[in-house]
Amino acid sequence: MRMLQATLALAQRVEKTEIDFCAVGAGVGMPGGAASIEVGGGRGVCGQPGSPMNKVLGLGLGVTVTDEDLDALELFYDERECPIQIELCPLVSTDLVARLQTRGYVLKGFENELACELPRDVPTTHDLKVEVLAGDGDDEAFLRATVEGFAVPDSLPVPIQPAQDVVETIGHVMRQFIHPDIVRYLVRIDGEPAGAAASVITNGVLGIFGTGTRPAYRRRGVQSAIVAKALESAIGRADLAIATTEPGSISQRTFERFGFQVLYTRAILLRT
Numbered sequence: 001m002r003m004l005q006a007t008l009a010l011a012q013r014v015e016k017t018e019i020d021f022c023a024v025g026a027g028v029g030m031p032g033g034a035a036s037i038e039v040g041g042g043r044g045v046c047g048q049p050g051s052p053m054n055k056v057l058g059l060g061l062g063v064t065v066t067d068e069d070l071d072a073l074e075l076f077y078d079e080r081e082c083p084i085q086i087e088l089c090p091l092v093s094t095d096l097v098a099r100l101q102t103r104g105y106v107l108k109g110f111e112n113e114l115a116c117e118l119p120r121d122v123p124t125t126h127d128l129k130v131e132v133l134a135g136d137g138d139d140e141a142f143l144r145a146t147v148e149g150f151a152v153p154d155s156l157p158v159p160i161q162p163a164q165d166v167v168e169t170i171g172h173v174m175r176q177f178i179h180p181d182i183v184r185y186l187v188r189i190d191g192e193p194a195g196a197a198a199s200v201i202t203n204g205v206l207g208i209f210g211t212g213t214r215p216a217y218r219r220r221g222v223q224s225a226i227v228a229k230a231l232e233s234a235i236g237r238a239d240l241a242i243a244t245t246e247p248g249s250i251s252q253r254t255f256e257r258f259g260f261q262v263l264y265t266r267a268i269l270l271r272t
Helices: 010-027 068-079 095-101 141-150 164-177 222-234 252-255
Strands: 035-039 042-046 053-057 083-087 106-118 132-133 181-187 192-201 205-213 240-245 261-271
Touching: 010 106, 010 192, 010 205, 010 240, 010 261, 035 068, 068 083, 068 095, 068 181, 083 095, 083 192, 083 252, 095 261, 106 252, 132 222, 141 164, 141 181, 141 192, 141 205, 164 205, 181 222, 181 252, 192 222, 222 240, 222 252, 240 252, 252 261
Parallel strands: 053 083, 205 240
Antiparallel strands: 035 042, 042 053, 083 261, 106 240, 106 261, 132 181, 181 192, 192 205
């Protein structure tokens, strides 16, 4: 499998796929759904308070971002009383970062964007059954797996009991993944939901999102089984697969075993 080069065209394709997924999950265009704005070469989504779908991607990729663009973007979020989270690809002009800082944006963190060409054959390294959920079937099992998976980060050496408000917030967010255009995956172990994830294919790109494994079932190949299933299902329908992970996380290592590489690292800038 050849190494990918982080070209401007590839970055634009990746950013568009991910923000389009956010738009679908947040219900853009649906009654009561999120709002969306296209500006400065990128797209912003604003929906339910606290939703991770509320973000701006692709800003400044291949285009010059004007002060009028930034004014329009800020007005869009300010009217909805929502913080602005801009996730910047490193291929943007460096002056954009300085201009955002002068407007009150602060660095919140980083995230890695991983990608790989879709392989012809996906290695089978597990014996776990991965269910592909249709419609709204098994909603509660899917939510239990993803909510508990995200509420307890895999970076913690000893799992903790998350606060109830954290569980409720994540559950509210993960319900947005229950959408007819989003494919959901579920692994059960001994009849119990162990892990889950979601995927979408747009513009020939497979995006794998929301992979979560309950603490009691970690280190048993659950995430690997789901990634393999998602890749297998996309053969012949997509030529590129992407995923976003926390830098240095266990999830990143899982994707890398399937041939994913870190394409670039985004800077996450926030203005409250």
